[in-house]
Amino acid sequence: MEATPLRILVVEDNDSLLEILCEMLASLGHQAVAAASGEEALVHLRKGRFNMLLADINLPGISGIDLATMAVEMASNIKIIFSSGFGYLVSDRLDFDFTLLNKPYYIHELAHAISSSARQISAQ
Template identity: 85%
Template sequence: MEAASLRILVVEDNDSLLEILCEMLGSLGYQTVAATSGEEALEHLRSGSFSVLLADINLPGISGIDLATMAIEMNSAIRIIFSSGFGYLVSDRLDFDFVLLNKPYYIHELAHAVSNSVRQMSEQ
């Protein structure tokens, strides 16, 4: 799958980090849509099609985990990437596939996480 055809919904409550993530993903050739909360992300999920959900786990209101669960219910093909400093706390409790990016991380780690998600899509 071509990078330019991938739409990634990026959900992060830290505005500066959200902007950086979208810029990094854009520099890798991906289309991004930004959301600062789970509620805002749900609106985007309902109105558009996304290949990947990149979400912080600890979001105000709807958590990243609950958001991912809802996203999968809406679109079973969506790939999930969690971005968190506390991901290890949930990594063995979830019943869906995801990639975990432990904060802080570098652009090559982000690129690897997205490419792993894309590879999972093509294997299904």
């Protein structure tokens, strides 16, 4: 568990997986805010402040990559974690750092990705 709980926006179009991810994050001591689409996530990003964005890459409408790009433009210090079974879709030409979690993954892999990104937050 991290020393400081993080506020993490979780974007996943699979309702069951979204619920499980939020429960996993809560069990790790973090506050998860759920969004079922990129459009819904944008509403949350405009209203609140988040330490991290955990987004599926392959979302209907606004893709996870486009959402992450907008999130970084809105808050340059937000950390990005992509979650996908299609990790090869992530461009190596993105203008921001990100972590990739290949689906399916386990809670310890999620915890490691968050921990790595949290170290970047505390180093700023």
